[in-house]
Amino acid sequence: MIEIKNISVTYPDGTSAISDISLAIGDGESAALIGANGAGKTTLLLSIVGVLPAERGLISVDGIELGKKSLSEVRRRVGMVFQDPDDQLFMPLIYDDVAFGPRNLGLSEEAVEKRVDAALSSLGIAHLRDRSSLRLSGGEKRIAAIATVLAMEPTMMIFDEPTAFLDPKARRNLINLLRRLPHGKLIATHDLSFAEEVCPRAILLKNGRIFADGRTGELIRDDRLMDECGVEALR
Numbered sequence: 001m002i003e004i005k006n007i008s009v010t011y012p013d014g015t016s017a018i019s020d021i022s023l024a025i026g027d028g029e030s031a032a033l034i035g036a037n038g039a040g041k042t043t044l045l046l047s048i049v050g051v052l053p054a055e056r057g058l059i060s061v062d063g064i065e066l067g068k069k070s071l072s073e074v075r076r077r078v079g080m081v082f083q084d085p086d087d088q089l090f091m092p093l094i095y096d097d098v099a100f101g102p103r104n105l106g107l108s109e110e111a112v113e114k115r116v117d118a119a120l121s122s123l124g125i126a127h128l129r130d131r132s133s134l135r136l137s138g139g140e141k142r143i144a145a146i147a148t149v150l151a152m153e154p155t156m157m158i159f160d161e162p163t164a165f166l167d168p169k170a171r172r173n174l175i176n177l178l179r180r181l182p183h184g185k186l187i188a189t190h191d192l193s194f195a196e197e198v199c200p201r202a203i204l205l206k207n208g209r210i211f212a213d214g215r216t217g218e219l220i221r222d223d224r225l226m227d228e229c230g231v232e233a234l235r
Ligand SMILES: Nc1ncnc2c1ncn2[C@@H]1O[C@H](COP(=O)(O)OP(=O)(O)O)[C@@H](O)[C@H]1O
Pocket: 011, 012, 013, 015, 016, 017, 035, 036, 037, 038, 039, 040, 041, 042, 043, 044
C-alpha cells in the first residue's frame, strides 16, 4: 500500500508543482491519476519513488517511510514504469534490461534468470528475451519496460502515461495485461477510456492539488468537473 500525507514538491526554479497532497492506494487497488498537462502527475509519481524529494509531508510504502536509508527498500516495493520506455531500456538485450534490477539486489545469476523468465512469460514476451530494445515496436518496448519493474517483484506499480505512443492494438493489449496484474496501481493518464477500463477509482489533479477522488466512470463523464480540471469529459 502507498500512503501519502501532506506532501508538497517545489522545483529548484521555484515552481510549486504539487501542494499538500494526501492519498492512499490499497493493496491490489487500481487508481487513475487524471489531470491536464502540468497538473503535477509526473511530479507526484517521481516523488513516490524518491526521485524528487518532497519538501514536506510523509510517503510510505507497505508501512516503510521513504527516507535516505529506506530508499532502496521502498523502490523494491514500488516500481515505476516511465513515460518513455527508452528511459528504462538501455542494455544490449532485453534479458539484461530485465535482469538489471534483480542483479543489483545481489541475487545469484540463477535466481536472476528465474525472475527474468517469470516476468517475461507472465507478460507474454518470452520471445523478446534475446532481442535489443532498439529494434522493438512501441508496444513491445512498453511491455518490456513493465517487465523490468515486475522482475523486482514489487507490491505496487506506478505508471506514467502508459498508453502514450501506442497504436490501438498495442493499447488494447496493454489494457488486458494491466487488468490481469494483481498489484496495487497508480496510473497517470489522460486517456479517459483507458482509465475507466483499468481503474475503478480516479483521482483528479488540478494545479498540483487533488480536485476530486471517486469512481472513474462518474468523474470522467462529469462535464463541469472535467472542464474545471482542463480535461475534456468522455462522451
Ligand atoms: N524540471 C522542472 N523544473 C521546473 N518546473 C517543472 C519541472 N518539471 C515540471 N515542472 C513544472 O511542474 C508542474 C507539474 O508538472 P508535471 O508534474 O510534469 O505535470 P504533468 O505530468 O501532470 O503534465 C508544471 O507546472 C511544470 O511546468
